Amino acid sequence: MTLEEKAGLCSGADFWHTKGIERLGIPSVMVSDGPHGLRKQEGETDHLGVNESIKAVCFPAACAVASSFDTDLIEKMGETLGEECQAEDVSVLLGPGVNIKRSPLCGRNFEYFSEDPYLAGKMAAAYIRGVQSKGVGTSIKHFAANNQEYNRMSCSSEVSRRTLREIYLPAFEEAVKAARPKTVMCSYNKINGVYSSENRKLLRDILRDEWGFEGYVMTDWGAVNDRVKGLAAGLELEMPSSGGMNDAKIVKAVQDGTLDEQLLDRAVERFLRVVFDYVDHRNPDAVFDREADHKKAVDIEAECAVLLQNNGLLPLKQGKKIAYIGAYAEKPRYQGGGSSHINASRVTSAWEAAQKKDRNVTYAQGFPFDGDVKDDQKFAEAIELAKSSDVAVIFAGLPDSFESEGFDRKNMKMPDCQNALIEEIARVQPNIVVVLHNGSPVEVPWADKVSAILEMYLGGQGVGEACDRLLYGEANPSGHLAETFPYRLEDNPSYLYFLGDGKKVHYGEGVYVGYRYYDKKKIPVRWAFGHGLSYTSFAFENLRASAEEMDDEGTIEVSIDVRNKGERAGKEVVQLYVSDRNGTFGRPDKELKGFAKVPLEQGERKTVTFKLCARDLSYYHEALGDWYAPSGSYEISIGPSSDCLEAKTTITFRTKKLLPFTVDGTTTLGELLADPRTAAVIQQMMAEAQKAMAANTPNEEAADSGDMMSAEAIQAMMQAMPLKSIVSFGMMNGEQMEGLITVLNQTIGAV
Structure with a gap:
């Protein structure tokens, strides 16, 4: 293989295909956006989904699937997606997204699993196992600390090492170790000033050396900063094509000695191993059964929906006169916007499902599908219908224009027109069910005025049918929240830091993300992490x-x-x-x-x-x-x-683990007493000091007068005393103190 050919394999042929080398029998293969469906574009292509893609099945988004808390369920969903990829000759499905939901405002939260890294990691590993069981690769994303859309291509996430390790990396770690994804997609942003695409600490030291990742690392689309630095750091594939510009830079770097050709060879080997793994497991007989997969999407969503509150009104009783209100009853919002947008093969609304089952249901739009516009006539019609019915079921949530890839939400509020209508209906109808369609938490100021709230999230193309089953008790709600619903945005731990100044965003809340923060601060929340009700107990x-x-x-x-x-x-x-x-x-x-x-x-x-x-x-x-x-x-x-x-x-x-410890004059006696390596030496020294103090104790009359410090006070003072201060208190001289420090460090093994 020539140097130019090797460099060429390190970038895409176009938006969705890798390069092939015909003379060597290396095929060009296709990758496609996921994660909750196959967004295979034909003809003119783009990353954000403006142009048309094939008809495919839209499964529930990650925000919904995570609420199932069911790894078997998501693994089976992955198997179905893998089969669809085989049928469409797609080698890698770009997902899942495991970035942590640091703030409810991140515009892409609907594509991510949870605020909790343990849950996110387990769900991601199951998804990957399912897809890859069909011989198709996955690309877990976006590695790492990609938690906002604002300036995501350039902003630096300023995160402590502990916070990275405990919150933002564990989901990737679990997925890599337990499911071995074929590829990892690096994020656009910098991490502590270094672009992810050229971050050796992340891509080589942690991902490969610590976790044992064996596949290839690819960029998010257009995430390369310095291609040569990236390749040296562990970035194998640039997507999409750079028109040959970055390939030429790789060639030049090898020729002038600034890049070791062995690093290029290793990158090509990793890339080819994944390509030929797909070729070896190609299944030309795979079938994309859209009708069968639609039914699976319905079944999956029925397991994901979360019953947030219920005073006994649900499930709905047969024969009752039910009013369906809100545009989402007729046209559900079932997915988010951006690169994951699926051209759904079919969508059945809750209103259609009710009609097919001859439910006693009537419908009024009340408010529009998108935007925040109050139509007085439609308001009045909806209120009148609610008033004349036994139960009002209001289908509400967030419009497309409120949450999408590319921008972050401005607040946690639903459209004013929706909130106003719910408040008005509550004045005339005591029996209200609110069905929510949203990709992340919302404020619900009317919650105490309604009987039940059913969170459907962005439930895929089967959301309407699943909702019908749940409302009427044909299915029992079993989802639990994978994220906390705070009462208001200001309660969120990232509130003071989120978005940053455009150049840097400081993760000042540290490890206190989601319920970890609300628990520690004892801040009441609307619904806690893990919350979910049932029709049984x-x-x-x-x-x-x-x-x-x-x-x-x-x-x-x-x-x-x-x-x-x-x-x-x-x-x-x-x-x-x-x-x-x-x-x-x-x-x-x-x-x-x-x-x-x-x-x-x-x-x-x-x-x-x-x-x-x-x-x-x-x-x-x-x-x-x-x-x-x-x-x-x-x-x-x-x-x-x-x-x-x-x-x-x-x-x-x-534990037998011992923490690093070097003693100097500022080390306190308390620190030395707490460490098993030094405790005995200090206990002996303090015992001798206390004997000396006892010998100098005033007579009983002085003690009775209250001039003496209590034993507890003396103990506390000594615990906080640095070694350098014991000289001042006459417990030893300077030479003795230096000798003690030497002995302690020798005991620890620090010298």
Whole structure:
């Protein structure tokens, strides 16, 4: 292979195809946007979806699928998407998106799973396993710290190492280690001043050396900054084509010695390995059965919808006169805008589904599908219909113009015309159900005035049929929120930092993202992370652990019995949280470390078991450069949501890991007492000091007068005392102190 050919393979042939080399039998293959459907464009192509793509099945977006808390479900969805890709000869499906929902305002939140990295990672791994089981690659994105649309192509995400490791990288880590995606897509933005596309720390040190990634790294479309630096850092494929400009730069760099040709060879090898893996698993007999896949989309969405509140009005009773109000009843908003926009093969609205089933339903538009315009006549018609009906079901949410790739939301509000109509109907109709179609949380000032709220999210082309099943009890809601719904935007932890100044955005909230923040600050929220209701009820009983203690190499199994104590079959999401009870500074109150979705018939009981290891108890210690859990007590809590933990137990953890520690004059006695390597030396020194102080104690009369410090005060003062101060207090001289420091460092092994 010539130098020019090798350089050429490192960029696309056009918008959606890689280059081939006919004389060497290297094929050109196609990649296509996902993640919740196949957006295969034909003819003129573009990245943001302005031009037409083939008819395909639009599955629920990630915002909905994550709410299923069901890894089996998303894996099966992935299998279906993989089969569709094979039928359309697409080698790599560009997804899933696992960026953390740092703020409700990110315009692309509908494409991302969760505010929680554990949940996002597990869902992503399942999706990847499903797609790749069909011989099609995936491209997990956007690596990394891509959490806003504003200036996403140039802004620098300023994030601490601990925050990166605990919040923004774990979903990628889990997916890479557990599911081995064929490709990783780097993001547009900088991370701490270095573009992702040329960030060696991310692309080589972490992704490959630590996590063992074996595929190739590709850019988001147009994300290259310096192509030669990028290739050296671990960026294999630039998309789309640069018209030969960057290929020539690679050639020149090799020729003048600024780029080692072995790095280019390695990049080409990684790229070709993925290409030929697809070729070897090509299935020309695959069929894209749009009708069958549409039914799957309906079934999946029925598992994703979240019943946020219900005073007993749902499920709707047959024979009742029901008013459907709002444009989304007739024309549902079922997907977001931008590069993931699917040309849906068919869409059935809730209004159509009700008509097909001969429901006793009438319809009034009330407000428009897009925009925020109040039509007085349509308002009046909707109010009158609601007044004359037994129940009003209002289909509301966010219009296309409110959330999309390319821009961020300005606030968490729904259109004023929608809020106003809900308020007006609440004055004349006590029985109101609000069905929400949105890709991220919204403020709901009318929540206490309505009977039930059903969150459908952006539920794909089957959203209307799934909604009909749920409203009338043909399906039992089983989704739980993968993100917190705060009462107002100002409560969000990123509120003071989000978007930044256009050049940099500081992640000043650190690890306190989503429920981690609301829990720590004890801020009330509208609906907590993990929240979701059902038409039945469940009991959590008999929590037990396989052992009381665990060490660095060990594991503990935690089991609980879940019982359906209601009157119909249903599914419960069992969530396990871990809490550090050692007073460790800077740790959230609790963190999700296990979940399972459990189907239960009426009266049925099942046992759910989770396995915990040291990593599940740990935080990222920057000085250690590794995960660390201090020895001590850890609380294990299990329940149906983060704010409803019905069973708890405590385990003891013992670690042999020792933190980096160098002693100098500013080291406090408290620090030395807390470290097992130095505690004995300091305890002996303090005992001798206390003896000396006792020998100089005033007589009892002076003690009784209150002139003496209490023993507790003396102890606290000594704990906070730096070594350099013990000279001032006459406990030893300077030479003795320097000797003590030397002994302590030798004991630690720091010298």
